[in-house]
Amino acid sequence: MSSDKRELAAAFTPSAIEGPLYKKWLDAGYFTADANSSKEPFTIVIPPPNVTGNLHIGHALDQTLQDCLTRMKRMQGFEALWLPGMDHAGIATQNVVEKQLAQKGLTRHDLGREEFVKKVWEWKAESGGQILGQMKRLGDSVDWSREAFTMDENLSQAVLTIFKKLFDQGLIYRAERIINWCPRCLTALSDIEVEHQDDAGEFVSVRYGDGEQSIVVATTRAETMMGDGAVAVHPDDPRYKHMIGTEVMLPLVNRLIPIIADELVDPDFGTGAVKVTAAHDPNDFEMAMRHGVPFVVIMNEHGVMDGTGTEFDGLDRFEARVAVVAKLKEMGRIVAEKRPYIHAVGHCSRCDTTVEPRLSKQWFVKVETLAKAAGDAVRDGRVKIEPEELAPRYFDWVDNLNDWCISRQLWWGHRIPVWYGPNDEVVVVGPGEKAPDGYTQDPDVLDTWFSSALWPFSTLGWPNNTADVKKFYPTSVLVTGYDILFFWVARMMMFGLFAMDGVPPFHTIVLHGLVRDQYGKKMSKSRGNVVDPLEFIDKYGADALRFTLARGSNPGKDQALAEDWIAGSRNFATKLWNATRFAMMNGATVQGPLPSTETLSDIDKWVLSRLSETTSEYTALLERYEFARACEVIYHFAWDDLCDWYLELSKEAFASGNAAASQRVLGHVLDTLFRLLHPVMPFITEELWTTFTGQETLVIAQWPTADSAHINKKAETLVGELQKVITEVRRFRNDQGVKPSQKIPGRFIAPADVSAYASAMAFLLKLELKDFTPSASVEIGAIKVELDLSGTVDVVAERARLEKDLVTAQKDLKTAEVKLNNEGFMAKAPAEVVKEIKERLVVTTGDIERITAQLAALK
RNA sequence: GGGUGGUUAGCUCAGUGGUAGAGCGCCUCGUUUACACCGAGGAUGUCGGGGGUUCGAAACCCUCACCGCCCA
Known part of the structure; x- marks a missing residue:
C-alpha cells in the first residue's frame, strides 16, 4: 500500500497510456487462465474471425461485449478464460490467394494442389491474422497462450475424429443430389451460403407440342428446356387432366416427353403447367425422383451450355437464355412474355455469382437427429438464448433443416478423410489411421463451418481429454451477432451435443445486433458508409469506442453509430480524468476505513447511497447482458451524481479544509467507480486507479458489491x-x-x-x-x-x-x-x-x- | 408467399398500466480555484392512423398504413 500518489497529466491522452498498459497486462500474465485453479470457471470462446479479415466495427462490438463479461467475471473471482483464434475461411481465403496468383497470370492449377496450399500457408504466416494485433489495440483480455486456428494440428484431429464418428453412426453419407453450385468458385455451397435476392428476370410462356397435343409452360429459365424430361401439371387441374400420361414434343431438341401429374405443381402459378428439368432444379429433381423422369445434363461446371447437341452449346447460361427465347419467338412458340419479372434468385454469398442448381455427387451430414437435439437443448432450458425473442428464429431453422452438404471443391481446408479403393470401396480414415495401399483420397475439402462447429471444444484440446476440456467445457456464454445464428451457432449446438455426449457447448447464447451507420443504414462498401474502428481508436481512444459500442448495444438490436457519439464517450473519459485530478488535488483517499455512517454529512450519505444503488443495478444489468442500460446507469452516476452534484456540493467543504470524512468517501466512490467501469473502459480506469490508489492493477482487483447499509432514502430526499x-x-x-x-x-x-x-x-x-x-x-x-x-x-x-x-x-x-x-x-x-x-x-x-x-x- | 421486429423530441434510440426520457443537435448566458472534450439555464413530442379493453394506455387487444430483417 502506498499513499504517495503519482501525478495525473493535465490532459488525458489515450494513445499515451494504451500501448504500455496492454503490454503490462500481457507481461503480468493476467489474461492467462489456469486449468488447475480451484476457482469456478468462466469461459468464452471468441467467434473466430476469418484469417483474411481485418477488425471491422462489428468485431469491435462483438469483442467489446465479450471483454466486458470476461473482465467482470475475472474480477468477480472466476477463473476467466477468453479464448482467441481464427478461422481458415475456406472459400474466402482461397479467393484471396487466387487473386494474388491471378495478378501474375497464374491459376491455382498452374501450381498444383500441394504448391497452392503451401502458398496459402505462406500467405497466412505473412499477412493473415492482422486482426490479432488489432484486437490488442481494442484491449481484448484474451488468453494468447491458447490462441487457436481451425487448421491447427489438434483441431484437424478433432475434425477427423468427429467425421469418423458421424460416418460410423450413419450420419454422414455420399449422394448424388441437386446442390447449390457456384460456377465462379467452382464448388458446392450449403443452403445458407446462398443469398436470395430479388432480381429482374423474365417469365415466358412457351408452347410445347402442336395442335391438340400441345401445352403451354411458363418459365423463368427458358435455356434449361433442352434438359426437360417431362411437363408437370396438378393432378386435379381440369385444363390438363385429359393430357396426363400423354406425350408432347419438346421444341428445339425434338424429343417426346411425358405429361405427368404432381401435387407440387401450383395450378395458379403461370399456366399451371411446368417444365421438369430434373438435373437443374431442386423441385424438379424431387418430382423426377417420384416419377422416374430422366436426368438430362445440359450445362457444364462453368454454367456454359454443353451436350444439348444444338446451336446453343458453348453459350453461357444467360446468353443462352436470350438466344433460346429469340429462337422460340422465331418459331412462334412464345405465347406470353413478362419482363422484367422480379423474383428471388440465389447468389453465392462469397462472390455474388448467380448460383446454379447442379446435379452432383457430394457428402452430406444427415441432420435430423442432430438438429432435433440442438432444438431440444434450447427448448428444455439447458441452453438459453438472449434475448429470448430470437429463440423462435432458431427453432424455425433447426426444425426445418435440410441435410448439410459438407463437401467443397476447393483445395484450402480440411481434406475429406475418405479414401476410395480400386473397386469403389469407401474407407474413412480416422486420426492415426492409414488408408489401405492403392486407395486414393477424396479430392474435396470440408465446408469451413464443419470445423467451426467444433470450436468450443476443439480449441480446448478435444478429442484429447485435456485439463482444459475438463475445466472449461462447457463454455459459459457465446456472444455473437444474430446474423450467424444459423451458420455457426446452430451447428456448434449440433456437433457439441453429438461429440460431448449430450453436453451443450454453452450455457447461454447472447445475440447482439449489427452496427449500422448514423442513420441506421447498413454499412457497405458500395454505400461508402463503412467506418474503421482503428481510426476511431487512434482519434478518440479504445475506451471511447468501447463505451460507445456497449452503450448502444440493446439485446438483439442493431445500433446506429456516428463519430459524434464516440466523441461523446471520449468526453466522458476526459470527465473522469479531470474529476480524478480534482479529487486528488482535494485530498481524496482510499487510506483507512470508511468513516461510520453516523459521522457523515447527508451529502456523503447520499453519494454512498447512490453508489450502492448504482453498483447493484449496474452489476445486475451486465449479468443480464443489458449493456446499453448498464452503461447508461454508470454514465449518469459518474457524470450527474458524482461530478455535477457531489463534487460541486463538496467544494465548499474541501475549500474550508475540514473535510476528512468526505475525502475518504470520495476516495471510496472513485475506487468503486473505476472497478465498475473497468470492464467497459479498461485503459483509463487502470491508469486512474493505479495512479490514485498506488496499487498494481485493476484487472484482477475485486469486483465491488453493493453495501445495502449505505442505502439512505432520507439523505436522497x-x-x-x-x-x-x-x-x-x-x-x-x-x-x-x-x-x-x-x-x-x-x-x-x-x-x-x-x-x-x-x-x-x-x-x-x-x-x-x-x-x-x-x-x-x-x-x-x-x-x-x-x-x-x-x-x-x-x-x-x-x-x-x-x-x-x-x-x-x-x-x-x-x-x-x-x-x-x-x-x-x-x-x-x-x-x-x-x-x-x-x-x-x-x-x-x-x-x-x-x-x-x-x-x-x-x- | 410464410414468419418476425419496428414506427416516441431535428437525428439515433430507451421506456411492458399511474404527471413523456437519454445522448447528440438547437437557443441564451458564462475565462466561478477539475474539466470549453466544460458549466448553468432553456426550447422542442395529437408516443404512425383508426377502433377496443381499463378508473387510467406510449405500453394490452383488433385493424390499417409504412419501413426493416429472416426464411422460401
Whole structure:
C-alpha cells in the first residue's frame, strides 16, 4: 500500500497510456487462465474471425461485449478464460490467394494442389491474422497462450475424429443430389451460403407440342428446356387432366416427353403447367425422383451450355437464355412474355455469382437427429438464448433443416478423410489411421463451418481429454451477432451435443445486433458508409469506442453509430480524468476505513447511497447482458451524481479544509467507480486507479458489491431538496440576467436539515450569507431564498417565469382533480396511487397559492 | 408467399398500466480555484392512423398504413 500518489497529466491522452498498459497486462500474465485453479470457471470462446479479415466495427462490438463479461467475471473471482483464434475461411481465403496468383497470370492449377496450399500457408504466416494485433489495440483480455486456428494440428484431429464418428453412426453419407453450385468458385455451397435476392428476370410462356397435343409452360429459365424430361401439371387441374400420361414434343431438341401429374405443381402459378428439368432444379429433381423422369445434363461446371447437341452449346447460361427465347419467338412458340419479372434468385454469398442448381455427387451430414437435439437443448432450458425473442428464429431453422452438404471443391481446408479403393470401396480414415495401399483420397475439402462447429471444444484440446476440456467445457456464454445464428451457432449446438455426449457447448447464447451507420443504414462498401474502428481508436481512444459500442448495444438490436457519439464517450473519459485530478488535488483517499455512517454529512450519505444503488443495478444489468442500460446507469452516476452534484456540493467543504470524512468517501466512490467501469473502459480506469490508489492493477482487483447499509432514502430526499433549491435559484439568477460569477447577498429560510447546507449551497450559487435587505425571493415549496439584487428586479422576466409556472401548476392541479373526482378511479385504483395523487393535489394547490401571491407582490 | 421486429423530441434510440426520457443537435448566458472534450439555464413530442379493453394506455387487444430483417 502506498499513499504517495503519482501525478495525473493535465490532459488525458489515450494513445499515451494504451500501448504500455496492454503490454503490462500481457507481461503480468493476467489474461492467462489456469486449468488447475480451484476457482469456478468462466469461459468464452471468441467467434473466430476469418484469417483474411481485418477488425471491422462489428468485431469491435462483438469483442467489446465479450471483454466486458470476461473482465467482470475475472474480477468477480472466476477463473476467466477468453479464448482467441481464427478461422481458415475456406472459400474466402482461397479467393484471396487466387487473386494474388491471378495478378501474375497464374491459376491455382498452374501450381498444383500441394504448391497452392503451401502458398496459402505462406500467405497466412505473412499477412493473415492482422486482426490479432488489432484486437490488442481494442484491449481484448484474451488468453494468447491458447490462441487457436481451425487448421491447427489438434483441431484437424478433432475434425477427423468427429467425421469418423458421424460416418460410423450413419450420419454422414455420399449422394448424388441437386446442390447449390457456384460456377465462379467452382464448388458446392450449403443452403445458407446462398443469398436470395430479388432480381429482374423474365417469365415466358412457351408452347410445347402442336395442335391438340400441345401445352403451354411458363418459365423463368427458358435455356434449361433442352434438359426437360417431362411437363408437370396438378393432378386435379381440369385444363390438363385429359393430357396426363400423354406425350408432347419438346421444341428445339425434338424429343417426346411425358405429361405427368404432381401435387407440387401450383395450378395458379403461370399456366399451371411446368417444365421438369430434373438435373437443374431442386423441385424438379424431387418430382423426377417420384416419377422416374430422366436426368438430362445440359450445362457444364462453368454454367456454359454443353451436350444439348444444338446451336446453343458453348453459350453461357444467360446468353443462352436470350438466344433460346429469340429462337422460340422465331418459331412462334412464345405465347406470353413478362419482363422484367422480379423474383428471388440465389447468389453465392462469397462472390455474388448467380448460383446454379447442379446435379452432383457430394457428402452430406444427415441432420435430423442432430438438429432435433440442438432444438431440444434450447427448448428444455439447458441452453438459453438472449434475448429470448430470437429463440423462435432458431427453432424455425433447426426444425426445418435440410441435410448439410459438407463437401467443397476447393483445395484450402480440411481434406475429406475418405479414401476410395480400386473397386469403389469407401474407407474413412480416422486420426492415426492409414488408408489401405492403392486407395486414393477424396479430392474435396470440408465446408469451413464443419470445423467451426467444433470450436468450443476443439480449441480446448478435444478429442484429447485435456485439463482444459475438463475445466472449461462447457463454455459459459457465446456472444455473437444474430446474423450467424444459423451458420455457426446452430451447428456448434449440433456437433457439441453429438461429440460431448449430450453436453451443450454453452450455457447461454447472447445475440447482439449489427452496427449500422448514423442513420441506421447498413454499412457497405458500395454505400461508402463503412467506418474503421482503428481510426476511431487512434482519434478518440479504445475506451471511447468501447463505451460507445456497449452503450448502444440493446439485446438483439442493431445500433446506429456516428463519430459524434464516440466523441461523446471520449468526453466522458476526459470527465473522469479531470474529476480524478480534482479529487486528488482535494485530498481524496482510499487510506483507512470508511468513516461510520453516523459521522457523515447527508451529502456523503447520499453519494454512498447512490453508489450502492448504482453498483447493484449496474452489476445486475451486465449479468443480464443489458449493456446499453448498464452503461447508461454508470454514465449518469459518474457524470450527474458524482461530478455535477457531489463534487460541486463538496467544494465548499474541501475549500474550508475540514473535510476528512468526505475525502475518504470520495476516495471510496472513485475506487468503486473505476472497478465498475473497468470492464467497459479498461485503459483509463487502470491508469486512474493505479495512479490514485498506488496499487498494481485493476484487472484482477475485486469486483465491488453493493453495501445495502449505505442505502439512505432520507439523505436522497434531502439532497433532492438541495438540488431543487439550487436549480431554482440558478434559474432565477439566469432569468434576472445576473452574471454567473457575480456574487449577491442571499439567505436561506428553511428547515434545519436544509439550512445545515446553506454554506455549501451559497458557495455554488455565489451567494454571500450576510445581513442585508432582500429585494427578491425564490420559493421552493416550504423553502424560501431571499436575495438582494441591489437594484430592481426584472419584473417582466419574473412575471413571465411565474406565469409559466402557474400554468403548469394549474394543469397539474386539474389533472389531479379530475382523477380524484372520478368515481371509477377512487373505487378501483390502488390505494398508493390514490395517495400519490392526493399529495400531488396538496402540493400543486400550495404552489398555485405561492405563485399567485408572488405575482401579486410584483405589481 | 410464410414468419418476425419496428414506427416516441431535428437525428439515433430507451421506456411492458399511474404527471413523456437519454445522448447528440438547437437557443441564451458564462475565462466561478477539475474539466470549453466544460458549466448553468432553456426550447422542442395529437408516443404512425383508426377502433377496443381499463378508473387510467406510449405500453394490452383488433385493424390499417409504412419501413426493416429472416426464411422460401
